[in-house]
Amino acid sequence: MQDTPIIPIDKTRRRGRGATVNPDGRFETAKRDFVDDGWGTAELDDREPLKTTVTMERPKSIISRNMSPDLPFDQSINAYRGCEHGCIYCYARPSHGYMNLSAGLDFETKLFAKPNAVELLAAEISRPAYQCKPIALGTNTDPYQPIEKRLKITRDIIELLAEARHPFTITTKSDLVLRDLDLLAPLAKVNLVSVGISITTLDKRLARVMEPRASAPYKRLKAIEILSKAGVRTLVQASPIIPGLNDHELEQILLNARNKGAESAIYLLLRLPRDVADLFENWLSENFPDRAAKVMKLVRSTRGGKDYDAEFGKRMVGTGPYAALINKRFRLACRQLGFESSKYKLATHLFQKPGRDRRQMNLF
Structure with missing residues (x-):
């Protein structure tokens, strides 16, 4: 932990949020301490609830690429920076430091959206040298977080991918994915999409404090059921498994998801x-x-005595006896439940570059 404890933000001010503190970003050159100036302004500030703000940014590219050996994808799209779901464990939180913002409450309240995502995507997949490989949606921040209801950037991206017959995967904690079932079901019939639903716990209280603005666990299970019945191949992602907090639920999460149709x-x-x-x-x-x-x-x-070990091959599953036990339990449960051993392989041979109208970039 940090040498100097950070004082938590007042509970009434951060109601419905995950993080308890809002430390300065790691790239900041100065550190701030909040003190009462004697005029009562600190008390007034503490009473004002934190509001979600959305800033529009216009990046120059939209497809992120990686060569990580322990990731099942090498192309991904994130339509948003930050995530209002507020999952306290989110490994993407430190990325807000690049915006000179905190990985704490800033990450879940000061969001960024990419309204030109579709134009950029159309241009990138239209390039002569582009090679079609599945694109992962939701690898850093959730593509169906609450602001997607209004902005619909994820839906616009899916519409373009559908038009181009481009394969893609979705990972989400939100049943808002069902809004786009009219697009996903036809694509699933030609093996162009699979959906991963992340379920961390079946305990409503734990979910409420750990991932406060994500869909409730029962809604995620219902989403798996509806998607599966519509012919969309679904994957349950029991993640993250937290030793001593939710690891005892692993088998029940897998069983419930399997009963709802996860493959x-x-x-x-x-x-x-x-x-x-x-x-x-x-x-x-x-x-x-x-x-x-x-x-x-x-x-x-499970991390060699440290808080975290980022080494490839270890960072996803950990090391040591306790991590090995979790891995053994997972494999045994999957075998007993009849889960497929790996993610579903999507078709790439149907890809066709977007039409000329789609490729025209917006100059303004």
């Missing part, structure tokens, strides 16, 4: 890169003070 499953061990470790430990101390020390001890036992 395959994966799990990921809790990852605490950079700022996330301190944020998570602060959150644990406030919400589960009786077991905070035990949870962190178990977490570190």
Whole structure:
């Protein structure tokens, strides 16, 4: 943890949020301490609830590429920066530092949207040298977080991918994905899409404090059921598995998802890169003070005594006896439930470049 404890933001001000604190971004040259100036302004500030703001940005490219050996994709799209779901464990939180913002409450309240995503995507997949490979939606921030209801950037992206017959995957914690079933069902029939629903816990109370603005667990299970009945191949992602907090639910999560129609499953061990470790430990101390020390001890036992080990091959599943036990339990449950052993392979041979109208870039 940090050397100097950060004072939590007032609970009434951060109601419905995940993080308890809002430390300065890691690239900031100065650190700020909040003090009462004697005029009562601090008290007034503490009473004002944190509001979600959305800033429009216009990036120059939209497809992110990686060569990570432990990721099942090498192309991804994130229509948003930051995520209002507020999952305290989110490994993407440190990316807000590049915007000179905090990985804490800033990450879930100060959001960025990319309204030119479709134009950029049309241009990129129209290039002569472009090679069609599945594109992953929702690898960093959720493509169906609450602001998607209004902005519909994810839906616009899916419409373009459907037009181009381009394969893609979706990972989300939101049943808002069902809004786009009219697009997803026909694509599933020609093997162009699969959907991963992330379920961290079946405990409503735990979900409410750990991922406060994501869909409730029962809604995610219902989404799996509806998608599956519509012919969309679904994957349940039991992630993250947190030793001493939700790891006992692993088999039940898999069983419930299988009963609703999920065809395959994966799990990921809790990852605490950079700022996330301190944020998570602060959150644990406030919400589960009786077991905070035990949870962190178990977490570190799966990371070689550290909060996190980013080494490829280890970062997703951890090391040590406790991590090995979780892995064994997962594999046994998958075998007993008849889950497919890997993600569904999507078709790439149907791809056709977008029409000329789609490729025209907006100059303004």
